[in-house]
Amino acid sequence: MPGVKVHPSCTESETFVGMDPSGRYGRYKELLGSGSVKRVYRAFDKQEGIEVAWNQVKLNNFIDDPIMLHRLHSEVILLRDLSHDHIIKLSAFWNDDVTHTLNFITQVCSSGSLREYRKRHKHVSMKAIKKWCKQILQGLDYLHSHHPCIIHRDLNCSNVFINGNTGQVKIGDLGLAAIVGRSHSAHSVLGTPEFMAPELYSENYTEKVDIYSFGMCVLEMVTREIPYCECESVVKIYKKVTSGVRPESLNKIKNSEVKSFIDKCIAHHPNARPSAAQLLKDPFFHDLL
Known part of the structure; x- marks a missing residue:
């Protein structure tokens, strides 16, 4: 309404820079960590209302290395089938054929390694x-x-x-x-x-x-x-x-x-x-x- 001022905090919100195919998980720009194989971003599970980790691997980097590709997919397959309080839990994974990346969503631990x-x-x-x-x-x-x-x-x-x-x-x-x-x-x-x-x-x-x-x-x-x-x-x-x-x-x-x-x-x-x-x-x- 004209003349009504909205407090800045009411309009501030983080914007997702990516979504999973189901629309459940949104990825933020913030990088939680990176290594020789993958990059991990902060993300949000809209269904559960919790923060998660969005793991992303550029498959183009390993197009000529079938052994490494197998290892990367092995992590996803292993995590999907494991359930234990002291093992990081995986909740979703998919290949993005447009960006040629392997993506998977895991639990995030608040204090890092x-x-x-x-x-x-x-x-x-x-x-x-x-x-x-x-x-x-x-x-x-x-x-x-x-x-x-x-x-x-x-x-x-x-x-x-x-x-x-x-x-x-x-x-x-x-x-x-x-x-x-x-x-x-x-x-x-x-x-x-x-x-x-x-x-x-x-x-x-x-x-x-x-x-x-x-x-x-x-x-x-x-x-x-x-x-x-x-x-x-x-x-x-x-x-x-x-x-x-x-x-x-x-x-x-x-x-x-x-x-x-x-x-x-x-x-x-x-x-x-x-x-x-x-x-x-x-x-x-x-x-x-």
């Missing part, structure tokens, strides 16, 4: 870290006991996400995960060097590689240092890992209980490492009961 969160918060009790560890192990136990078994293969603190207001953590980025049969063995070299178990390099391994990576995650959570940060190259990391030389940051841990727990997880031989189910029963977690 555990690595980012730990960098922001220096003063965290051991009890809080144990709670995070237990949740990660519950997620791993779910993956490893899944039929068929699922090996994450790239577990690290940048692939674990947290809701800071609840302390709930969730394992994400399953793009390098492998579905294995009864043998529980896989045969390709994949992962993040600082977190890769020695047997990964020999191309013959089981889900115990995730236990090794989990141990390195615990080390990073406690020290706030990425394992093997003393190494100047991937080659040097490889030499240390395969020869059984531990990260220097392990020596900074004075708590014998914590150091012993990490030692179990990063044992050089996979048979010496406990399973996720066994670790959940470890005395390390007794004070959480």
